[in-house]
Amino acid sequence: MGLSRRSYLLIAALVLGLLGIAYATSRSGAHQGPDDATGPGDCARVRGPRPADDAPRLVLGSHGYATESPRGGAVRFTIEARLLPGARPLTLDAPFARGAVSVRFCAPRGGAVMAEATGLSPVSVQGVPAATPGGAIRLTRGQEAYLTVELPPSAIREGVTKEDLMASRPLRSNEAADYPVLVLTFADPHLKHPLVALSYEPDPGVEV
Known part of the structure; x- marks a missing residue:
């Protein structure tokens, strides 16, 4: 006996849910890299001073x-x-x-x-x-x-x-x-x- 249309929909929803959980888990454990780094400090305005030639x-x-x-x-x-x-x-x-x-x-x-x-x-x-x-x-x-x-x-x-x-x-x-x-x-x-x-x-x- 074949599955009803409702059963197919339930199975599809379950599969999609498992795939979503797997993707979220992989993202949480992934290496973020420097673009996602956070913390204090201002990197938008970093410039060294221009000391005179005879200055330290x-x-x-x-x-x-x-x-x-x-x-x-x-x-x-x-x-x-x-x-x-x-x-x-x-x-x-x-x-x-x-x-x-x-x-x-x-x-x-x-x-x-x-x-x-x-x-x-x-x-x-x-x-x-x-x-x-x-x-x-x-x-x-x-x-x-x-x-x-x-x-x-x-x-x-x-x-x-x-x-x-x-x-x-x-x-x-x-x-x-x-x-x-x-x-x-x-x-x-x-x-x-x-x-x-x-x-x-x-x-x-x-x-x-």
Whole structure:
């Protein structure tokens, strides 16, 4: 005996309901990616200051993630930079850069905050002179202080991975504007304004 029309409708409704549940479950467990990242911070107006040629400046080096050793271990995301004092001697607090560094990653083209951390201290430094008896560090022209900070895993927003912080949107793009923007900030009581370095700045007149 065949099924009635009502039975067919009930079966169809049941199948559609199961498909809807399956789709919702797959979406909730899917990787969101940087476009869906949320959190405090304003990535719509990120622009580094334009210091004078003879002023102190912060210069970004390399950044990325790697295991602690070639044999494996914990994965660490590090950022390297160097501090140039400018034409005049630069006095800084000692210990050098303790709690002085902030890091922010912004999604490409003014997108959401992907990762953010403040009050970081370097995990390693080079070229930093010994502190004076008064507890200060003095950098003179021609000297460069190198620092490396580590991005804490807790700084990365939900739905974002370490890989996302290095990946373009779209993937494998040759355009610098398609990659996340790293904003590194160095603050010290002896500086009138924090020093800021960006991995990418847009053309003049466009705020990222």
